[in-house]
Amino acid sequence: MASTDTARPTPTTAPRRRWGGLGFGLSSRILALVVLAVMTAEVALFLPSIARFRLTWLEERIEAGTLATLALDATPDNMIDERLTRTLLNHARVDAVTVIEPGKPKRALMPPGLPQAAGTVELIDAGVMELIWDALEAMARSGSYELRVGGRSNRMPAFHVYVYLDELPMRIAMYDYAARILILSILIAGFTAGLLYIALRWLIVRPLQHVSAEMIAFRRNPEDEATARPPVRRDDEIGIVEREFESMQRELRAALQQKTRLAELGAAMSKINHDLRNMLATTQLLTDKLARSNDPKVRALAPVMFASIDRAVKLCADTLEYARGRPTPKRTAFELADLVDEVGVQLLEQGESADPNLLRDWCNDVDPSLSVTADRTLLFRAIFNLGRNAFEAGARGVTIRTEQQDGLVIVDMADDGPGVPAHIEPSLFRPFAAGGRPGGSGLGLAIARELIRAHGGEVTLVANGTAGATFRFTLPLNPTRT
Numbered sequence: 001m002a003s004t005d006t007a008r009p010t011p012t013t014a015p016r017r018r019w020g021g022l023g024f025g026l027s028s029r030i031l032a033l034v035v036l037a038v039m040t041a042e043v044a045l046f047l048p049s050i051a052r053f054r055l056t057w058l059e060e061r062i063e064a065g066t067l068a069t070l071a072l073d074a075t076p077d078n079m080i081d082e083r084l085t086r087t088l089l090n091h092a093r094v095d096a097v098t099v100i101e102p103g104k105p106k107r108a109l110m111p112p113g114l115p116q117a118a119g120t121v122e123l124i125d126a127g128v129m130e131l132i133w134d135a136l137e138a139m140a141r142s143g144s145y146e147l148r149v150g151g152r153s154n155r156m157p158a159f160h161v162y163v164y165l166d167e168l169p170m171r172i173a174m175y176d177y178a179a180r181i182l183i184l185s186i187l188i189a190g191f192t193a194g195l196l197y198i199a200l201r202w203l204i205v206r207p208l209q210h211v212s213a214e215m216i217a218f219r220r221n222p223e224d225e226a227t228a229r230p231p232v233r234r235d236d237e238i239g240i241v242e243r244e245f246e247s248m249q250r251e252l253r254a255a256l257q258q259k260t261r262l263a264e265l266g267a268a269m270s271k272i273n274h275d276l277r278n279m280l281a282t283t284q285l286l287t288d289k290l291a292r293s294n295d296p297k298v299r300a301l302a303p304v305m306f307a308s309i310d311r312a313v314k315l316c317a318d319t320l321e322y323a324r325g326r327p328t329p330k331r332t333a334f335e336l337a338d339l340v341d342e343v344g345v346q347l348l349e350q351g352e353s354a355d356p357n358l359l360r361d362w363c364n365d366v367d368p369s370l371s372v373t374a375d376r377t378l379l380f381r382a383i384f385n386l387g388r389n390a391f392e393a394g395a396r397g398v399t400i401r402t403e404q405q406d407g408l409v410i411v412d413m414a415d416d417g418p419g420v421p422a423h424i425e426p427s428l429f430r431p432f433a434a435g436g437r438p439g440g441s442g443l444g445l446a447i448a449r450e451l452i453r454a455h456g457g458e459v460t461l462v463a464n465g466t467a468g469a470t471f472r473f474t475l476p477l478n479p480t481r482t
Contacts, residue, residue, distance in 0.1 A: 031197040038189035046181050051131040053177050054138065057170050058123060058149050065089075065097035065163040066153040069107050085109050095146070096164035101156075117148035117164060124151055124160075135174070144168050207238045211245060218249055223256050258430070327454050329375035331479065336409070337366040339376060340400050343383045347391060361397035362387070370402060372409055372475055374455050379475075382451040383413070386459075386471055389444040390415035395468065407477050412462070414470040420461060428461060448473075455479065 068088040071080060080088075089095060089109055098108040121134060138145075145167040153159050217224075234242070344362030372379075383400075390398050395417030403410050420428060429449045449459045452473045463470035 028197075030200050031193050034193040034196050035189045038192055039185060042181070042185035042189070046178070046185075047132050047136075048128065049181065050139070050174060050178060051128070051135040054135045054170065054174060055123065055126075055131055057173060058121070059151060059154075061092070061094050061163050061165055062123075062149065062151045062161050063153055063155070064092035065094045065109075066099060066156060066159060066161050068092040068094075068109055069097050069099045072107050072109075080109075082111060085111050092163075093169070094163045094165045098162040100160040100162075102158060114164060115146045117146050119145070120148040120150070122150045138167060138171055139174055139178070141167065141171065145171075204238060207234075207242065211242060214245070214249075218252075222249075223253055223260070327375075327378060327451065329378055329454050331373050331375055333371050333373045334376055335368065336370050336372045336402065336411075337364060337368045339380055340364045340366050340383065343380060343387060346384060347387050350388070359396065360391060363397065363399040365399060365401045366411075367402060370404075370409070372477075373479055374475060378451045378454065382448040382459075382473070383411075385444040385448040385451075386413050386473075389448075390417055390469070390471075393417045393420075404477060408457075409475045409477055410472060411475070412470055412472050414463070414468060416468040419464050419466055419469050425461065425464070429459070 068091065071084070071088055089097070089111065096108070096110045096114050098106060098110070100106050126134075146164065147167045148162060148164055150160065150162045153161055233239070341364055344364060348360050348362055387398055390413070393415075395415035398413060398415045401412045401414070429445050445459070452459045452475070456476050456479055457474040459471060459473040461469060462472045
């Protein structure tokens with residue numbers, strides 16, 4: 001029976017925008033943002049400016065109307081004919097004028113047929129917001145609009161003057177003023193944004209584009225050293241970003257190359273594992289024959305050989321497990337002092353085999369009653385690697401001490417060698433890192449750290465100098481059994 005469920009549509013990935021292009025690039029966005037910011041600032045300045053322009057225009061009409069009324073003082077009865085009235089009002093560019101002076105009769109130039117005022121504006125004590133709002137209202141109107149405007153003359157501050165005028169000429173002047181401000185704002189915004197665009201593109205955007213291109217090339221082929229760029233000489237933040245990115249590239253490339261070598265080593269170990277186990281099986285048969293030898297000295301060596309071969313067989317069996325990840329400890333309880341003695345026997349025998357005249361001192365200061373719960377084989381290998389590393393670095397004596405603190409067993413392994421060179425301390429525990437002695441593989445400390453970490457502990461270098469080095473590792477006193 002066919003299923004009635006409808007298949008869900010697969011979400012499609014939106015096409016990526018090319019941020020380096022002019023349409024959607026960072027510099028273009030900054031250009032638009034600067035233009036918007038400058039235009040916003042211009043608008044914020046334009047509003048009080050247009051209000052001030054309107055106020056000045058009206059005050060000029062009040063001043064002109066006040067001067068026109070002075071002609072009335074030349075007549076005995078403060079009266080002039082209609083023709084002269086219109087002439088004076090036309091020169092003042094108003095329709096009518098009324099002057100009120102305290103203690104004196106009102107003087108006015110009022111021609112016949114004056115249209116009624118549609119609105120009244122008082123300029124005395126007018127606030128900024130009120131002036132701005134009146135200016136915007138005036139610009140929003142169309143056609144003729146008779147306005148009655150009251151204010152004071154600068155020449156005669158005691159006079160209260162009212163002028164009647166048509167708002168249309170003022171509105172036209174305000175439109176012209178606004179157009180000039182708009183053109184000037186566009187020029188300022190374009191010039192400022194253009195300079196900033198060029199500066200940002202040269203100082204920020206182009207370097208970021210180069211860095212992003214290098215990131216893409218590095219992501220496609222991180223191990224290709226051809227993608228490395230020449231050193232950057234800039235001292236600003238962009239230079240810091242580029243130098244840090246170059247440093248990160250070098251470190252990642254080295255880490256990837258190291259991991260590649262580790263992978264190749266793991267593949268080689270997998271191939272060798274089978275043959276090596278067969279060889280060890282043959283050695284086990286020969287060891288059985290040595291155990292039945294009539295020579296007491298030979299029979300005394302047989303148990304040591306048995307233990308060594310058993311560990312080698314176990315190591316071969318665990319090779320693939322290590323390749324898959326961190327080994328899993330199989331914990332048992334045992335006395336740590338006995339294990340340290342066993343490690344010392346192996347290391348001292350290796351020293352005698354390499355050079356019969358070489359004297360090594362293995363000092364076991366571990367509390368004989370101290371019992372730990374750990375994987376005995378793994379811990380043997382960790383202590384063995386640390387001890388062998390110390391002897392091969394030039395130490396003649398190694399001392400092992402322990403203490404208990406905060407639920408941990410702290411083990412210190414101090415040697416009297418030349419110490420760890422300062423230049424290799426940062427990479428001391430890295431596999432295949434340059435060692436402090438010629439011919440070293442760079443694996444001893446890395447393996448020891450891996451084995452201790454598998455137990456939930458850590459290995460650190462706590463003391464270093466020409467008098468020797470001290471490595472410390474920790475083990476949980478009561479770990480969770482696996």
